[in-house]
Amino acid sequence: xxxxxxxLAAEEKQNPLxxxxxxxxxxxIAFAIVFFFFAKKLLPRINTVLEERxxxxxxxxxxxxxxxTEAQSVxxxxxxxxxxxxxxxxxxRQEAQEQGATxxxxxxxxxxxxxxxxxxxxxxxxxxxxxxxxxALRQDVGQLATTLAGKLVGESLEDHARQSRTIDRxxxxxxxxxxxxx
Amino acid sequence: MSDNGCGxxxxxxxxxxxxPIFTVGGxxxxxxxxxxxxxxxxxxxxxxxxxxxxxxxxxxxxxxxEAGYDFVRRGIVYETMGKKEGEKYVPLMVSLFFxxxxxxxxxxxxxxxxxxxxxxxxxxxxxxxxxxxxxxLTFKRHGFVGGWKNITGYxxxxxxxKWLVSFIEFFSNLLVRPFTHxxxxxxxxxxxxxxxxxxxxxxxxxxxxxxxxAAGVSFVMTVAMVLFELFVQAVQAYVFxxxxxxxxxxxxxxxx
Numbered sequence: 001x002x003x004x005x006x007x008l009a010a011e012e013k014q015n016p017l018x019x020x021x022x023x024x025x026x027x028x029i030a031f032a033i034v035f036f037f038f039a040k041k042l043l044p045r046i047n048t049v050l051e052e053r054x055x056x057x058x059x060x061x062x063x064x065x066x067x068x069t070e071a072q073s074v075x076x077x078x079x080x081x082x083x084x085x086x087x088x089x090x091x092x093r094q095e096a097q098e099q100g101a102t103x104x105x106x107x108x109x110x111x112x113x114x115x116x117x118x119x120x121x122x123x124x125x126x127x128x129x130x131x132x133x134x135x136a137l138r139q140d141v142g143q144l145a146t147t148l149a150g151k152l153v154g155e156s157l158e159d160h161a162r163q164s165r166t167i168d169r170x171x172x173x174x175x176x177x178x179x180x181x182x
Numbered sequence: 183m184s185d186n187g188c189g190x191x192x193x194x195x196x197x198x199x200x201x202p203i204f205t206v207g208g209x210x211x212x213x214x215x216x217x218x219x220x221x222x223x224x225x226x227x228x229x230x231x232x233x234x235x236x237x238x239x240x241x242x243x244x245x246x247x248e249a250g251y252d253f254v255r256r257g258i259v260y261e262t263m264g265k266k267e268g269e270k271y272v273p274l275m276v277s278l279f280f281x282x283x284x285x286x287x288x289x290x291x292x293x294x295x296x297x298x299x300x301x302x303x304x305x306x307x308x309x310x311x312x313x314x315x316x317x318x319l320t321f322k323r324h325g326f327v328g329g330w331k332n333i334t335g336y337x338x339x340x341x342x343x344k345w346l347v348s349f350i351e352f353f354s355n356l357l358v359r360p361f362t363h364x365x366x367x368x369x370x371x372x373x374x375x376x377x378x379x380x381x382x383x384x385x386x387x388x389x390x391x392x393x394x395x396a397a398g399v400s401f402v403m404t405v406a407m408v409l410f411e412l413f414v415q416a417v418q419a420y421v422f423x424x425x426x427x428x429x430x431x432x433x434x435x436x437x438x
Contacts, residue, residue: 016195016302016372017365023303026215030222031307034281037226039273042233046251049236056238 144174190387193379198300198372217298221284229280254279254423262427267434271427274315278308279423286371286415289378290408297415300371302364305422309364312426317356320433332433363425370418374411381407 148170152163202210232247240248254276259268282299289297298304321329330336333355334348381404388397 016198016368019301019303019306022209023215023218023301024307026218027304027307030218031277031281031311033222034225035274035277038229038277042226042229043251043273043276046233046236046248049233049238050248053238 191383193376197379214298214301217288217294221281221298224284225280251276258423258427263431271430275423275427278426279419282422283416283419286419289375290411297371297375299367300375302368305364305367309360312429313360316429316433323434367418367422370414374414378407378411
C-alpha cells in the first residue's frame with residue numbers, strides 16, 4: 001500500500017505523451033526486423049508464388065478456351081456436314097420423285113399405246129370378218145338368187161298362185177336354213 | 183488520487199509503468215520491450231511458417247495469411263495509391279499492419295495482457311517512419327517549390343485567403359498530422375487497457391458479501407470489453423495503415 005503510494009507520487013510527474021528513449025530504440029529495432037524480413041524475404045517469395053499461381057490459372061483458362069474453340073469448330077463442321085447430308089437426301093428424294101413421275105408417265109403412255117394397238121387390231125379383225133362375211137353372204141345370196149331364179153324359171157309361166165307358193169317355199173327353206181345354222 | 187478511503191486499487195498511469203525485468207549497463211529492459219520483441223517474433227514466425235515455403239497450391243495457414251496479406255495489399259494500398267504507385271509500399275504497409283495488430287492483441291492474451299501500442303514510444307516510432315517517408319517523397323516528386331505547394335495546398339485560385347489556407351494546411355499537415363497519427367493509436371489502446379484493467383480489478387475487488395452481484399456485472403463487462411477490444415485492435419491497425427497510405431498517396435498526388 002505504501003509502496004503503491006510512493007510509486008504514485010513518482011508518477012505524478014510522468015507524462016504518458018513523452019516517449020522514453022529506450023522504448024523508442026526497442027520499438028525501432030522490433031519494427032525494423034519485421035520490415036526487413038517482409039521486404040527482403042517473405043513478401044517477394046509469396047509474390048513469386050502468387051504470380052506462378054496466376055499464370056497457372058491463366059494457362060488453365062487458355063487451355064480451356066482453346067478446347068472450347070476446337071469443340072466449337074468441330075460442332076460447326078458437324079453441323080455443316082449434317083446440313084449437306086440433309087440437302088443431299090432432299091435432292092435424292094426429289095430426283096427419285098421426278099424419276100418415278102417420268103416412269104409412271106412413260107408406262108401410262110406405253111399402256112395407252114398398247115391399248116390402242118389392241119383396239120386397232122380388234123377393229124381390223126372385225127373389219128376383215130365383216131368383209132369375209134359380206135363376201136360369203138354375197139356368194140350365198142348370188143347362189144340363192146340363182147337357185148330361186150332357176151326354180152322360178154323351171155315352173156315358168158304358171159299362175160300367180162304357183163308363183164306365190166314357190167316364193168313362199170323358198171322363204172321357208174331360207175328360214176329352215178337359218179334355223180339349222182342357229 | 184486513488185486513496186479515497188475504500189482501498190480500491192484504481193488503474194491509472196502506474197498501470198502503464200513496469201519495473202525493469204533486468205538491467206544491462208543502465209538499460210532497463212521491461213515487460214513492454216519484451217512484448218515488442220515478442221511481437222516481432224510472432225509476426226515473423228507466422229509469416230515465415232506461411233510463406234517460407236510458399237506453395238502454388240496453398241495449405242491452410244498459407245491460405246489464411248495470404249488472405250491477410252491480400253487484404254492489406256488490395257484493400258488498403260492498391261485502393262489508395264493504385265497498383266502502379268502502391269506496389270513499392272506494400273511491404274511497409276503489410277509489416278505496419280501486422281506489427282501493430284499483434285502489438286495491440288497482447289492486450290487480451292492471458293498473462294501478457296498489455297497492449298504494447300499503449301506505450302506512446304511505439305506508435306511514435308511507426309508514425310515517424312511514415313512521416314520520414316512521405317515528407318521527403320513530396321519534395322522528391324514535386325521539387326522544392328512544388329513540394330511546399332503540395333504540403334500547404336497553395337492555390338492562386340483561392341485569392342487572398344490562400345495565405346490563411348496555406349498556413350492552416352502547413353500547420354495541420356506538417357506538424358499536427360504525425361502527432362495525431364501516433365496519438366490515435368496510442369490513445370485508443372491506452373483507454374482500452376484502462377477499461378479492461380478497471381473491470382477486471384473491480385470484478386475481483388467487489389467479490390465479497392453483498393457486492394457479489396456487482397462483481398458479476400463487472401465480470402460480464404470485462405468479457406464484453408475483451409470482445410470490443412478485439413474489434414478495436416484490428417480497426418486501429420487498419421486505420422493507422424490506411425492513414426499512412428493516404429499520406430503517401432497525398433505526397434505522390436499532383437496537387438490537393
